[in-house]
Amino acid sequence: MPQTSDLITRDDYFIGRFTAMACPCEILISTNDKKTAIHALEIAQAEATRIEQKFSRYRKDNIIFKINNSNGTTIEVDEETAGMLDFANQCYELSDKKFDITSGVLREIWKFDGSNNIPSKQQVMDILPRIGWNKITWENPFITLQRGMEIDLGGIGKEYAVDQTTQIIHKTITDSVLVNFGGDIATLSPRKNNTPWLIGVDDPENTGRNALGQIPLLRGGLATSGDARRYLLKDGIRYSHILDPTTGWPVPDAPRSVTVVANTCLEAGMLSTFAMLEGNKAKEFLQAQDVQFWCA
Amino acid sequence: MKPLLITISLLIILSGCSLKDATIAAFKSEPVQPWERDILARDDMQLEPDPMRAFVDDHIYFSKEAATGGKGVGGGGCGCN
Amino acid sequence: MKSIKDKLSIATCTLLTGGAHQAQAIDNAWDLDTSYLYYGEADDRVTVNKAIANLSGDITDNDRVTINLVLDTMSGATPTGAVESETSSVTFSSASGAGGSTATGGAPDIADFSDTRLGFSLSWEQTISRLRKLTYGGNLSVEKDYHSYGANATLNQDTEDRGTTYTAGLAVTYDEIFTKTGGTPDPLGRVEDGVTFGDGERYTYNAIVGVSKVLNKKTVAQLNYNITYSDGYHTDPYKVISEVRLVGDSETNAFAFAETDRYYESRPGSRLRHALFTSMAHQYGEKGEVVHLSYRYYFDDWDISAHTIDLTHRTPLGLGRYIEPHFRFHMQSSAEFFMHSILDDGSPLPEFASADYRLDQSTGYTIGAEYGQPWKGGNLRIRLEQMEQNFEDAEYDENSALIFQVSYQKLF
Numbered sequence: 166m167p168q169t170s171d172l173i174t175r176d177d178y179f180i181g182r183f184t185a186m187a188c189p190c191e192i193l194i195s196t197n198d199k200k201t202a203i204h205a206l207e208i209a210q211a212e213a214t215r216i217e218q219k220f221s222r223y224r225k226d227n228i229i230f231k232i233n234n235s236n237g238t239t240i241e242v243d244e245e246t247a248g249m250l251d252f253a254n255q256c257y258e259l260s261d262k263k264f265d266i267t268s269g270v271l272r273e274i275w276k277f278d279g280s281n282n283i284p285s286k287q288q289v290m291d292i293l294p295r296i297g298w299n300k301i302t303w304e305n306p307f308i309t310l311q312r313g314m315e316i317d318l319g320g321i322g323k324e325y326a327v328d329q330t331t332q333i334i335h336k337t338i339t340d341s342v343l344v345n346f347g348g349d350i351a352t353l354s355p356r357k358n359n360t361p362w363l364i365g366v367d368d369p370e371n372t373g374r375n376a377l378g379q380i381p382l383l384r385g386g387l388a389t390s391g392d393a394r395r396y397l398l399k400d401g402i403r404y405s406h407i408l409d410p411t412t413g414w415p416v417p418d419a420p421r422s423v424t425v426v427a428n429t430c431l432e433a434g435m436l437s438t439f440a441m442l443e444g445n446k447a448k449e450f451l452q453a454q455d456v457q458f459w460c461a
Numbered sequence: 462m463k464p465l466l467i468t469i470s471l472l473i474i475l476s477g478c479s480l481k482d483a484t485i486a487a488f489k490s491e492p493v494q495p496w497e498r499d500i501l502a503r504d505d506m507q508l509e510p511d512p513m514r515a516f517v518d519d520h521i522y523f524s525k526e527a528a529t530g531g532k533g534v535g536g537g538g539c540g541c542n
Numbered sequence: 543m544k545s546i547k548d549k550l551s552i553a554t555c556t557l558l559t560g561g562a563h564q565a566q567a568i569d570n571a572w573d574l575d576t577s578y579l580y581y582g583e584a585d586d587r588v589t590v591n592k593a594i595a596n597l598s599g600d601i602t603d604n605d606r607v608t609i610n611l612v613l614d615t616m617s618g619a620t621p622t623g624a625v626e627s628e629t630s631s632v633t634f635s636s637a638s639g640a641g642g643s644t645a646t647g648g649a650p651d652i653a654d655f656s657d658t659r660l661g662f663s664l665s666w667e668q669t670i671s672r673l674r675k676l677t678y679g680g681n682l683s684v685e686k687d688y689h690s691y692g693a694n695a696t697l698n699q700d701t702e703d704r705g706t707t708y709t710a711g712l713a714v715t716y717d718e719i720f721t722k723t724g725g726t727p728d729p730l731g732r733v734e735d736g737v738t739f740g741d742g743e744r745y746t747y748n749a750i751v752g753v754s755k756v757l758n759k760k761t762v763a764q765l766n767y768n769i770t771y772s773d774g775y776h777t778d779p780y781k782v783i784s785e786v787r788l789v790g791d792s793e794t795n796a797f798a799f800a801e802t803d804r805y806y807e808s809r810p811g812s813r814l815r816h817a818l819f820t821s822m823a824h825q826y827g828e829k830g831e832v833v834h835l836s837y838r839y840y841f842d843d844w845d846i847s848a849h850t851i852d853l854t855h856r857t858p859l860g861l862g863r864y865i866e867p868h869f870r871f872h873m874q875s876s877a878e879f880f881m882h883s884i885l886d887d888g889s890p891l892p893e894f895a896s897a898d899y900r901l902d903q904s905t906g907y908t909i910g911a912e913y914g915q916p917w918k919g920g921n922l923r924i925r926l927e928q929m930e931q932n933f934e935d936a937e938y939d940e941n942s943a944l945i946f947q948v949s950y951q952k953l954f
Contacts, residue, residue, distance in 0.1 A: 241861055244502070248557050255553040259546045307861060328558050427547075431554045436547070446543065453543040491758045493705065500760050505832045505856055505864070506823050508754060508764050511923060513577040513594065513949040514912065518870075520592075521581060521945065525931065527874050527901050528840035528848035530768045531819030534696060534713035534748045535679045539659055540688025541616075 170210055172202060177357065181206030185213035186221075186323055188347030192330075195356040196340040205338050209330045213346060216326040220249070220318045222269065232308060233315045239307050247306045249318055249325070256321075256435055257298045263442040264435070265298050268410035269317030275415075277406040281399040289413040296410050324388055324434030327351045331430075343382075344430075351386040351430035359383075366424050366459055380457075386430030390437035391422035391461075407441045418445035426457040572599040577949040584942045587652075588618040604669040610681075612661035621938045623807060623897035624651040625784040625799045625883055651937065653780065659685045673700040687779075689718040694748075709752040709766070717744045719775050726779045729808030730891050733782055742775025752819075763822040770815040781807040783897040784883045802886045807896040809879065815842040821852075832856045840874075846901070848874035854912075863915040868927060870908040877901040882935045899936035906931035910945065920952030 170183035179194045179202035192209045194202045222229050228246050242250065253266045274284035274292060295313045302309040310316070323346055331344045331351045343352040343362045355361055361381035366389070380387065390407075397404040397415075405419040423440045427433035436454055440447040451458045493501070500506060509515050515532070523529045524541035579592040591614070598608035663681035670676055675698040683690040694713035700706070719742035720726055728737040752766035782804050790797030821836030834854045841847040849872070856866040879894035880901040910927025927945040 239861060252553055252557040255549070259549055259553070325557065328554075332558065428551060429554050429558060431558060432547075432550055435550055435554070439546070449543050453545050454547045455545065456547065488761070489758055492703070493756050493759050498756075498759075500825050500830075501756060501762060503825075503832075506760075506762065506825055508762060508821055508823055508834075510823070510832075510834065510854075510856075511912070511949070513575055513596070513923070513951075514925065514947065516594065516596075517577065517579050517592065517945075517947055521929075522850075522872070525900060525929075525941070526848070526872055526904075526906070527842075527844075527846045527877065528817070528838070528850065528872070530748070530770055530815060530840070531766055531817035531838045532768075533766075534711040534750050534768075535663075535665075535681065535692060535694030539614075539661070539683050539690065540657075540685050540719065 170206055183210045186217045191345040193343040201338055205334050205342055208334050212330045212333055213326050220322045222317050235310055237312045239309045242306050250303055260439045265410040266316045267296050267298050267314055270295050270315050271408050283399050293413050324349050324431040327430040349388045349430050352384055355383040385428055386433045387426050388430055388434035388437050389424040390441045416442055416444045420447045420460050422461045424459040572954040575951040580946040582944045588620055591615045606667040608665045610663045614659040617656035619652045619654045622651055622653045623781045623783050625801050625937050626651050657685050687720055687722050691716045706755045711750045713748040715746040721779045727806040729777055730805045733804040744772055744774030746772040760825040766819040768817040773812045776809040777807055781898050783807050783895050785886045786883045787886045808894050809896055810894055813842055829858050845878035846874055866912040868910050873905040876903040899933045902936040903934035904931055920950055923949045
């Protein structure tokens with residue numbers, strides 16, 4: 166598979182770009198040394214590609230495929246995957262069973278293409294027995310799925326990749342680096358002269374055009390949940406793509422987009438996802454978490 | 462000693478043949494990045510994968526053979542040799 | 543609404559600091575490994591039952607301690623070095639000749655013994671910096687006829703890319719050797735005279751330098767050089783050597799050794815040993831098979847040289863289970879003062895002489911397998927092996943033993 170990347174020079178930093186995990190990926194390196202910038206870009210691309218290949222549910226050669234095609238047998242997983250599953254388990258409990266990595270099968274009936282194709286109640290009822298992390302036997306490092314169930318680490322993977330990449334780059338490069346994979350962002354240190362990185366937040370009504378505001382980020386992670394382009398519209402009701410795994414239906418009155426700043430990208434990502442799952446209580450939830458957030 | 466030396470070289474070659482792919486791949490030296498160390502970090506890839514077995518073997522062969530040492534320093538002495 | 547941020551922070555931190563592996567190291571501060579060994583030689587020779595407990599844990603972020611306890615119970619009979627006694631004309635005092643025990647009328651070329659050994663060691667591993675570790679240790683071992691005290695220190699230094707680790711270590715051991723009846727026998731003194739001296743003492747200095755290197759994603763290899771100098775009492779106070787005359791009938795061509803006298807053995811007062819050790823671990827194949835291969839070349843100033851090969855091959859069977867066949871081969875030349883017996887031809891006694899079969903030229907191999915699987919939240923290992931040894935000139939020219947070991951490790 167050919168992998169391409171670009172390196173652009175700015176006044177006092179470089180921008181490296183490539184595509185991975187089906188989104189534009191970007192890293193900003195606060196240095197004047199081109200070799201350092203190239204090195205950081207190579208590390209970022211390698212790590213993003215590695216995590217994509219390892220955890221993508223679209224591949225047939227990885228651990229996710231093996232688990233999803235285990236037909237009820239027990240699978241032993243490696244330590245990294247085990248770490249992800251432990252984390253998914255904790256998120257399931259912390260979100261009161263709303264964040265569920267087994268809910269991916271709902272995509273078989275819900276296709277968010279802006280159309281009015283709403284599944285029937287019967288279709289939803291039929292698929293619910295195949296959902297529920299509590300139906301899975303997870304005893305690190307062994308996982309057993311019931312037949313017909315699937316797991317999807319997509320809700321964790323990108324944010325995880327951002328933090329992992331940031332940490333790996335930081336092991337060999339002392340200059341500040343900002344990692345941005347499709348809007349999920351992290352940095353471990355401020356730029357030169359202790360100036361923050363500035364991050365623009367999208368207006369969900371005007372995707373990609375107007376920035377709602379600029380967020381200064383010295384260190385930490387930022388993530389956005391919600392996608393203005395992914396919804397269904399029927400009888401004047403807008404169905405968001407955030408699905409409640411306990412009902413099989415979209416979460417009513419979910420915000421269009423939630424952006425959170427936290428210690429790490431993964432933490433920000435989970436808080437914004439949990440907020441979406443709270444529906445009209447999203448703001449209340451985020452206020453209780455004592456974090457910086459934008460809810461639209 | 463000579464015929465025995467030949468036996469040893471033969472043993473090495475034989476074990477090499479039955480695991481031919483492993484032998485060729487094994488000695489190729491190439492840099493390994495920190496995120497490529499998942500295999501090397503496994504318990505069974507440690508140079509001493511079962512410390513209990515090594516500990517016991519060291520004691521058995523120390524008390525039944527004249528040669529000893531090579532793995533490290535320390536460990537208890539005993540009157541068995 | 544309740545705040546979940548702190549719990550989420552801990553969960554993300556656990557995942558991001560290296561996944562399950564490191565999370566385990568944080569959550570499970572203590573690692574307990576226990577083991578039981580049965581070692582039994584054929585023909586009711588030596589039987590050893592060994593119990594081991596090894597506890598290690600992080601006491602701070604940078605300090606790890608390991609405590610090791612060993613209890614051995616040994617019994618049976620072992621060759622003394624004397625020739626088979628049918629033609630012996632020597633009356634043999636059972637109290638002094640037996641291997642530290644009660645000889646119960648068995649043939650004196652084989653001595654019954656029983657003993658218990660308690661071993662204790664403590665080590666402290668200190669992380670000096672990201673790439674440097676220092677380990678100090680102390681150990682002691684007590685038997686009815688042997689005391690051993692040791693101290694050691696080892697430095698490990700990683701290169702910046704963590705691809706290579708250099709090791710340097712030093713150890714000093716002080717041993718006290720005596721018989722159960724007290725003191726040590728007069729070297730090459732007649733057993734019949736029963737002259738004894740005080741306890742034997744020995745100092746041993748051991749140094750190692752080594753390098754281990756990551757060769758590629760699936761291979762790691764190691765090379766060590768180990769030098770050991772010991773000064774003091776090296777003789778085995780229970781071993782004897784026969785003085786013999788050849789008797790027989792030239793017509794029937796049947797000859798035998800007739801023992802005319804018996805002496806305690808005598809070994810030199812120092813020994814300088816060298817060992818060059820190399821080992822590697824390599825993973826290959828679909829299932830993740832792992833091969834471990836090691837080779838040691840050993841030589842010392844007693845004229846002994848030895849080659850030892852050890853090979854294991856682990857095949858995962860799924861669900862954490864594995865089977866691991868093991869093969870070990872050892873061959874050694876004899877010590878320059880090793881002899882079957884002393885010929886009674888009127889010439890003076892040699893300065894050093896030993897008929898201990900372990901100092902004889904020999905070849906030996908061990909073959910067996912280990913099986914492992916997860917059990918009750920830990921790891922269970924069981925192995926069964928057979929050891930065979932053949933000796934060139936010793937009175938008892940073979941030894942075979944069964945090795946059975948069960949180990950269980952768990953993190954707390």
